Each structure stands twice: as structure tokens, then as C-alpha cells.
Amino acid sequence: QSASVGMGFSSCFFPSLFFADYTLWPFWVDTHVDPPFQKSSDGSIRDRNGQLVKLYPEVPAVLERLHQEGIPIAAASRTGEVRGANQLLDLFGLDHFFRYKEIYPGSKVTHFQRLCQQSRIPLSQMLFFDDEARNIHDVSKLGVTCIRVSNGMNLSLLKQGLEAFARS
Numbered sequence: 001q002s003a004s005v006g007m008g009f010s011s012c013f014f015p016s017l018f019f020a021d022y023t024l025w026p027f028w029v030d031t032h033v034d035p036p037f038q039k040s041s042d043g044s045i046r047d048r049n050g051q052l053v054k055l056y057p058e059v060p061a062v063l064e065r066l067h068q069e070g071i072p073i074a075a076a077s078r079t080g081e082v083r084g085a086n087q088l089l090d091l092f093g094l095d096h097f098f099r100y101k102e103i104y105p106g107s108k109v110t111h112f113q114r115l116c117q118q119s120r121i122p123l124s125q126m127l128f129f130d131d132e133a134r135n136i137h138d139v140s141k142l143g144v145t146c147i148r149v150s151n152g153m154n155l156s157l158l159k160q161g162l163e164a165f166a167r168s
Helices: 059-068 082-091 108-119 133-140 155-167
Strands: 016-018 073-077 098-103 127-130 145-148
Touching (some): 059 073, 073 082, 073 108, 082 098, 098 108, 108 133, 127 155, 133 145
Parallel strands (some): 016 073
16 A cells, blocks of 8 residues: 655555544634634634634645645544534635545544445545544554544654555
8 A cells, every 4th residue: 555645655545534623723622712713804713712723833734735646635523513623624724625524423433434435445545643542542443544643733744644554
């Protein structure tokens, strides 16, 4: 197996999956911020209380690189704040990157089973980035290549994930 994002890999079709909270942005949408969100004229995004909301710095570059290579991307989140998570994806201009979205409370296993049905891509051909050890543990049992994210998604983790995927 191999993957391509301009990092010395050949091409392969697989979705890269990202859990939103503490992977794309440094907070839990359902507990640390207060939806709804608004985008200011200066482009900043704030919650209902005026708290500034930001992405991890390299997230747009990671998503753009995958998108340019034609690799389908899915967002999978167990958040109870479904509307807020979707609103943030839209306000940050990220919504168009995600071909598939599984954003609702429940099990990551259910998210992946549904993504497999929707995309018709075998679980063994998927790469998953997440901050929670329990999600990594559960999803890896399905045959998905999993990478633990500790300080937000970045290009180095993307490369690490692609290398792990190529070895699997």
C-alpha cells in the first residue's frame, strides 16, 4: 500500500480521517466554547461569548495537500454539539475538504462502519488521526491505520501517518 501527498509516496485511494476536537482545533466544541459562532470582518471566529476560536496552525495546509492529491477526507466526531462542529467547519472554510462526515454522538466504530459503507473503501485502506487513546484502540481493531495526535494535526503527523499506512 502506498499514498501520495507530494512527500515521496506513490498514489493510492484512501480517506484520511480526522476527529475534530483536539485534532483540527484545540478545544471540545461541546464543553470549551459556546456556539453559535460568528466570523468577524477581520476573518476571526468567535463564540457566543466573544471568545476567539482558532484552528491548529497547520490544519489548512494538511487538508489542502490531501485535497490537491485527490485523497478523499472524512470528518468523524462523537461530539454532542453537531451543529457547532459543522458550523466551525463551514466558518473556517474547511467544509469543502470533507467528502464524508460522521458527526454525532456514539461510537467511532459505528462512524467507521458507516464511512466504509458510504465510500465503499475497505477499513484496511483508511488512515485515522485522533487525540483519544480509546478511539485509536477501538478503531485499530477494525484494521484501520491509526495515528495518535497529541498537539493538533500537522504536516509531520501526516507524513508519519502516510508512512505507517504504506507499511500496513
